[in-house]
Amino acid sequence: MTPIGSAPSVFALVIGINKYETHDPLEGAVADADAFARFVQTLGVDEDHVMNLRDGAATKVAIISALKSLKNNTKIQHGDAIIIYFSGHGARTPVPSEWVDWESNESQIEMICPVDIGSTPGEGETEISGIPDRMVGLWLNDLSKEKGNNITLIMDCCHSASASRDPKDTGFVPRRILNPPAIIPKDWHICSHSRGAAVASGFGGQNQESHILLAACGRGEQAWENPKTKRGLFTTALLKTLSESDLRNLTYNSLFRKINIPVSPPQTPHCYGQYIGRRLFDRRATGADPSFISGYKRDDGTIILDAGGSHGIQSSSKYSIYRNDIPSSLSNNYLGFLVVHSITPTTSILGPTKDTTSFDIPSRFFAKDTWNGTREPALVYCDDRERLESILRKASEWEDIPRPEALGIVLVDDAKFANIRVSFEENQVVFCRKEGIEAAFVGSRLPRTTQVDNADGVLAVLKASAKFNFHLNTTNISAHSISDDKLKMELHRLDGQWSDEYKWVVTPTGPNLINNNQVDMVVDPNAIFGVTLHNHTDSPLYPYLFYFDGSDFGIQGWYVSPIGMGGGRDKNLDAPLLPKSKFTIGYGDGGALPWAFHLPHGENKDIGFLKLYVTNSPTDFSIVLQDSPFDEVNSRQYFNPTSAIPSDGCYTKTVTIFQRREGMPPVTLKSMPPNKYIPYSGIMFFVLLIAFSLQPTIIFLVLLAYAVYKNRF
CATH class of the missing domain: 2.40.10 (Thrombin, subunit H)
Incomplete structure (x- = not known):
């Protein structure tokens, strides 16, 4: 293992429990916690930066106190790494009836089990319950606001209520408690005062902006202890991977791709979080390239x-x-x-x-x-082509390529074939969209420009436009499709208010804003929005939702499903969208924050696209993500608090969001899909057609080119 070097300071809370007061003991949880604490020390962490709770010391009161103390620790600076590790029993229990604002697919909450769960403090008092996921989510949200979101939560426990896999045959022991005590009124009272949009049920459904979660297994699986080694399978595999890796070059994504747990008994580790592309315990260093x-x-x-x-x-x-x-x-x-x-x-x-x-x-x-992540380059037109070529030749990437096309740039001589046009105004480079639905609503000119002397910036905008158009127009390639009556997507404004019981309740309000795959909205800077997906099929589905910003070519992820082990071992990952159910994004148990729309400074209109990918097997759509190539970047994320799909299928849906200031006329465009992106190969076909028409003797090549073209498109 190579240490992380000059990464931010690290602070840790390490909890391990074997000897429960009223429930079956474990054998390896304390050993796992001790081993993880030793790993933390190899990072060069000061001893007083690590809090350890084992067995009898890990009471409910002590765990809660330790979690809360992280926020008030003056030694922890904003951006420092905070690691919370728990090894012991987990459990599930029904959602308290008092949580009327809570959206959950299975009406269950998850909890970690302190050593005194099930104990009675005194005669006539209620049994001590576990620490519910919603409460942990509250603390993590508050902690991330105070100390930054460089937080890693590692849980080697399980929350499945199923006993269908009998461990007696193998000797493997599951880390879970069946039929735990119900959440006590004090706990649900605290949680009900939280803003529901910011916290979600299930540890995997927590606010994915606040932390990274490394979980030992899925919601229907067990986290096992090996009877021979008396250690947890997940912690053993995790520490083995860490010890064999150069931590300076390890992201959360690449870490999980390397983890290897025995095939039997079945156990599928899950990794959740918006920032799994970051380097391990380090938000400051350059992270993963999403095109990898x-x-x-x-x-x-x-x-x-x-x-x-x-x-x-x-x-x-x-x-x-x-x-x-x-x-x-x-x-x-x-x-x-x-x-x-x-x-x-x-x-x-x-x-x-x-x-x-x-x-x-x-x-x-x-x-x-090798072609810049997309096979369809930006088709660029410029009246002053010589000046544009002169600028691009100064870009740092230009020196290392055999041809401009390798960077995704093709200069065309006719503006009607271009999907982006470039012009010059004094010392500024101006970019214009091609004619189509976007230009008809907001005009062809992009609101942002780039300095003429910023060659790398000009090239970045052109490359970003190619990727933007390519992924926006990549559609379902499966021979089977799915209709809106089988998979329905709704966009609603969210309304938050205090109930009579002084609980903050966030719920969808008003009609579904999506009409014929379009949304026409007057932008309210104080409005927040959420999405509801309805699955009427018999298949569990994996949704991935992105926002394509038409004003700056940025592509942001609103919701992505979890990732698992590499090597094809991720097929048992939890599917967020269960059969005959609904899944919420931006509120409830989806784990994503609400969304907000705003208009660029000085603009009265804007346009963007919500693109939904749905698969019936887990995958990774990080390749779609893209930062804005312009200097000025504004996130639209809001930070306050009968199967129709065959095996390995993908369904896509794109919704156009027309945004305008109050007083601007509503959209009157006819219903139509986004711009039809003209592939480079299609352009070349028509060029060849004209050329070959002048040479009748080689008409056979024309027919061959046409056949190839039709076969592809």
Whole structure:
């Protein structure tokens, strides 16, 4: 293990419980906690930065006090790493009837079990209950506001109420308590005073902005102890991976791709959080490049890329292979390249070509498209082409490429073939959209510009426009589709108010704002919004929701499903959207924050797109994410508090959000999809058609080109 070096200071709370007062004991929880505490010491952490609670010391009062003390610890500076580790029993119990504001698929809450759970403090008093997820979520939200969101919560316990997997046959022991005491009135009273939009049920459904959660298993699984080693499977695998890795170049994403737990008994670790691309315990250093896609090599030698047609992967695309997902890492050298041989909606098979130089392919790796992450470059038109080319040649990336197309840039001679136009106004570079639904509503000119002498900035805008258009217009490639009556998406304004019991209740209000895949709204800077997904199919589904900002080409993730182990071991990840149920985003138990819309400074209108991807197997859509290429970035996130899909299918839905100031006329455009993105290959076909029409003797090539074109599009 290579330590993290000059990362922020680290503080930790490590809890391990074997000997419960009124429930079955465990054998490995304390040993796991001790081992994790030793790992923390290897990070160079001062002893007084670590709080340890074991067995009898880990009472409910002591755990709560320790959690609260982190917020008030003056030694912890904003941005310092905070690690909370718990090893012991977990449990589930019904949601208290008093939580009338709480949306939950299964009407269950999860809890961690202190050593005195089930004990009675005194004669006639109520049994001590566990510490509910909603309460922990409250503290984590408050802690992140005070100390920053460089918080990692690690839980080696389980909350499944199922006893269907009998551990007696194998000797493996589950870390869970069945039929725990109900939440006591004091606990639900505290939680009910929380703002429901900011906290969610289930530890995996907590506010994903506030922390990263590493969980030992899914909601229906058990977290097991090995009877031979008397250690937890998850903590053992986690510490083994950490000890074998260079922590300076390890992100949460790459960490989980490397973890390996025995196939039997079944246990699927989960990783939740908005920032899983960060380096471990370090929010300040450069994190993962979202264009790096994870992959693995099977035992039979088959090479799998964890992305497919729904991510925009195309046959014969060429991918560079790397060991990790941090582009600036000195140790992340290019290993070689492979090409795509076949594609499914969520995976691809890679392989060499005749020209590929043989190289050792790691069992877990990351891959990056050699064409800037998209095979459809930006088609750029500029009246002063010579000046634009002169600017682009000064960009730092330009020196290292064999041709401009490798950066996703193609300069065209006719504006009607372009999807972005460039012009100059004094020392500013101006960017204009192509004609279409966006330009018809807000005008063709983007509200932001770039300095002429900022060559890297100009190139970044053009590349961002290519990725924006490509992913916005990538649609469902599955032969099977799904209608709105089977999978319905609603957007509602959220209303928060104090009830008669002085509880803060956040609920959807008013009608569904989506009408024929469009939303026409007058922007209210104080309004917040949430999405409700209704699954009327018989399949559990994995939703991924993104916002495409038409004013600056930024692509933000509103909700992403959890990730799991690499190597194809993530198929048992919890599906957020269960059959015949609904899932909420921005309120309730979805774990995402509400959304807010605002207009760029000085603008009366704006346009954006909500794009929903839904798969029936877990995948990773990080490749879609994109920061705004402009200097001025404003997040739209609000921070106050009968199956229709076959195996490995993907469904997409795009909703256009027309935003205008009060007094501006409503949208009168006819219902239509977003701009039809003209693929580069399509442009080339028409050019070839004109050229070949002048050469009748080679008309056969025209027909061949047409056949290829029709087969693709």
